[in-house]
Amino acid sequence: MGSLRRILALMGKEFLALLKDNKGRFVLIGPPIIQLMVFGYAASFDLNHVPYAIYNEDGGAASRALVARFEGAPAFDVATILHHDSEIKSLIDDKQVLLVVHIGQQFSRDLALGQSAQLQLIVDGRNSNTALIILGYARSIVLGFNESQLLAAGATGLPVHIQTRAWFNPNLQSRWFLIPGIAGLITLVVTMMVISLSVAREREQGTFDQLMVTPLRPFEILLGKALPGFIIGGLEGTLVILVAVFWFEIPLLGSLVTLYTGLALFLLSAIGIGLMISSMAVTQQQGFLGAFLFIVPAILLSGFATPIENMPEVLQYITLVDPMRYLMVILRGVFLEGTSFTMLIPQFWPLAIIGVVTLSFAAWLFRHRMY
Amino acid sequence: MISGMRMRGLMRKEFLQIWRDPSSIAIAFVLPVLLLFIFGYGVSLDAKHVPIALVVEQQDAATASFTGAFRKLDYFAPLPFANMRDAEEAMREGEVEAILHLKSDFGRTIFQPGGAPAQLIVNGVNANTARLISGYATGVWATWLQQYAALNARSFNVPVMVQSRVWFNSELKSRNYLVPGLIAVIMTLIGALLTALVVSREWERGTMESLMATPVSMSEILLGKIIPYFLLGTGGMLLSVAMAVWLFGVPLHGSFFLLFGVASLFLLVALGMGLLISTVAKNQFVASQIALVVTFLPAFLLSGFIFEIASMPQVVQFITHIIPARYFVALLHTLFMAGNIWSVIVPNTLALAIMALFFMGLVWRISRKRLD
Structure with missing residues (x-):
């Protein structure tokens, strides 16, 4: 078993290179945890305490009832009360409020006469996503108001109601969606950083040529370089999954076997890509920047924050070679939906193919890119 | 120096x-x-042409008018399904993002006090998209209500009509x-x-x-x-x-x-x-x-x-x-x-x-x- 001994020796050397100094050890543990904590809290599309203003020119009972509904809504903060038209512009311009509810002078009179009354909503559109959600909240408040108005007037009420139910995430917390994604993101970043510098560091220092003249065969070098990354990536992934489950209390409905199968296959493909970049790089800087050049688009095209279905078709095809895309489906499926192993097989095999192809190419590059 | x-x-x-x-x-x-x-x-965070399953248990004029509103605007791409089981299966596999379910008594209860229920089930995994979808559905519903009120003026008026104005980015x-x-x-x-x-x-x-x-x-x-x-x-x-x-x-x-x-x-x-x-x-x-x-x-x-x-x-x-x-x-x-x-x-x-x-x-x- 000389081969095994040689691989273990190389692995030992790799771990030493990574962990020998304090700073090196710290950057493997500290930043990922800080990232998960800060970004876990920061990354959210949910809106609460939306600052808004009410400009009520009417003052009748009906308008006060509508204002009360806005004030009672959990998504909205305490309202700023306006007394003049001219106040609206500066409040929205300065981002002091995101929504102005404008009730005209005729409001109560129109309602009392049984006519439709107008309500004006002015929204800051600078963040279109926020604007859409605020409009949705405001509309549902108005619909509730309409319903009670009709019932109070003795009419039959609205002819149709929409009752909405959300599966898998009943309170629609975007944190449930984003944190498993952040766990994947951190695993990717740490693994890529470790791997992409591993060969590049040796090339920069000239020790890679020495490695090539040792009895180690290319596939042994490949394993000796890949396994430390695999172990570190696996531990890092476990760490962030533990924080997600126990700190953020994200439900983990599926099985750990499914989760770890996905994670292992993902690490395989991430390591393959990392080693490929690392073997092409001549210096550490190139290795790092090369990895970065891969990581950023890989995250953006993975469906982490923005759904893949919203992308143009050409881009959707490109996402097929992005390992992060499959990891996102696996993580969210296993965490929130309890998706079974067999249902995730369509995600597993592309990861395996990406891994095998990139690892073989990396091994080929070891021999064929010499400086 | x-x-x-x-x-x-x-x-x-x-x-x-x-x-x-x-x-x-x-x-x-x-x-x-x-x-x-x-x-x-x-x-892009904007959802357009969201695939949505339509399950209509009994087709009639009322359901046709209501589902027609979902077809008209380009927020949704409705796909008809025969029953809830198929629709739920499609949602699990990610073919549709939401299900609109109109029960068999929809056409009857629409004229009764309290009105007819339309059930909307959204896939909540992506909470943001789910919220946008439910917002769009509310918007479609409100538009439909106003048209319905205009056609059936005898029964009711929509009390408050919303006019929304989005500043700075009107197309959102x-x-x-x-x-x-x-x-x-x-x-x-x-x-x-x-x-x-x-x-x-x-x-x-x-x-x-x-x-x-x-x-x-x-x-x-x-x-x-x-x-x-x-x-x-x-x-x-x-x-x-x-x-x-x-x-x-x-x-x-x-x-x-x-x-x-x-x-x-x-x-x-x-x-x-x-x-x-x-x-x-x-x-x-x-x-x-x-x-x-x-x-x-x-x-x-x-x-x-x-x-x-x-x-x-x-x-x-x-x-x-x-x-x-x-x-x-x-x-x-x-x-x-x-x-x-x-x-x-x-x-x-x-x-x-x-x-x-x-x-x-x-x-x-x-x-x-x-x-x-």
Whole structure:
């Protein structure tokens, strides 16, 4: 078993290179945890305490009832009360409020006469996503108001109601969606950083040529370089999954076997890509920047924050070679939906193919890119 | 004393180093263009033509009128399903994002007190999309109600009709706020990340000590680093603004010169951070990790570029105040979409100016110490 001994020796050397100094050890543990904590809290599309203003020119009972509904809504903060038209512009311009509810002078009179009354909503559109959600909240408040108005007037009420139910995430917390994604993101970043510098560091220092003249065969070098990354990536992934489950209390409905199968296959493909970049790089800087050049688009095209279905078709095809895309489906499926192993097989095999192809190419590059 | 000849020499060396290393060129030019294309064309938070399953247990005039409203607007792409089981299966497999279920008594109860229920089941895994879908459905419903009321004037009037006006981005395109915000990310990339790496490499390889042994002063070394990367960053900024305005059609309502001014200020902050990181770390691996965690990721996630700062927890909101990109993103959004609003521009520019002075001052101080 000389081969095994040689691989273990190389692995030992790799771990030493990574962990020998304090700073090196710290950057493997500290930043990922800080990232998960800060970004876990920061990354959210949910809106609460939306600052808004009410400009009520009417003052009748009906308008006060509508204002009360806005004030009672959990998504909205305490309202700023306006007394003049001219106040609206500066409040929205300065981002002091995101929504102005404008009730005209005729409001109560129109309602009392049984006519439709107008309500004006002015929204800051600078963040279109926020604007859409605020409009949705405001509309549902108005619909509730309409319903009670009709019932109070003795009419039959609205002819149709929409009752909405959300599966898998009943309170629609975007944190449930984003944190498993952040766990994947951190695993990717740490693994890529470790791997992409591993060969590049040796090339920069000239020790890679020495490695090539040792009895180690290319596939042994490949394993000796890949396994430390695999172990570190696996531990890092476990760490962030533990924080997600126990700190953020994200439900983990599926099985750990499914989760770890996905994670292992993902690490395989991430390591393959990392080693490929690392073997092409001549210096550490190139290795790092090369990895970065891969990581950023890989995250953006993975469906982490923005759904893949919203992308143009050409881009959707490109996402097929992005390992992060499959990891996102696996993580969210296993965490929130309890998706079974067999249902995730369509995600597993592309990861395996990406891994095998990139690892073989990396091994080929070891021999064929010499400086 | 700053000598013109020595400065020219240092800057020439720096430019040659950038030019001859394919990876710096890639970060300074390729990645920004790639990011702009991804955000300009690809990534979008707006859901259009959402596949939705329609399960109508008994077809009649009332259900036809109601589902017709869902077909008319381009928010939804409805797919009819025969029963709930098939529809639920389709949702589990991700073929549809939501199910609209009209029970067999829909046509009958629509004329009764209390009205008919229409059940909407959304896939909540992506909470944001789910919320948008349910918002769209409410919008479709409200539109339908108004039409229905007009046709059936005998029975009822819709009491309150909503008129909504969206300022600054009336079409509610997410591209219009993602692309300007991206400029902050790109400039952080060039100013902080690339600079941190390049300077820490000089320390790691010992060429910084060789430089110190030459007659150049520390101020000259620092200026020799700042000026080339400042020019590179300015180039990246101009490229981004040009692409945003001419290629992606993002409106620029504010003044370009103001934009140029605040962007230069932000670039100074980013360069200050990059130089500080490299001086403290002196090792490429550590510098790269620190630069990633304290400059790039916060510019992405904590700046208000994608995620609204106002809805973060108090502690995190507090942290965002020390993220320079936060002020720059606010300036970019306002200058692009709203115009020259001084009450936004003055405080944010002031914050950037203070940060630029702070970081540059700190770099100057620390670097001086290294000489003795």
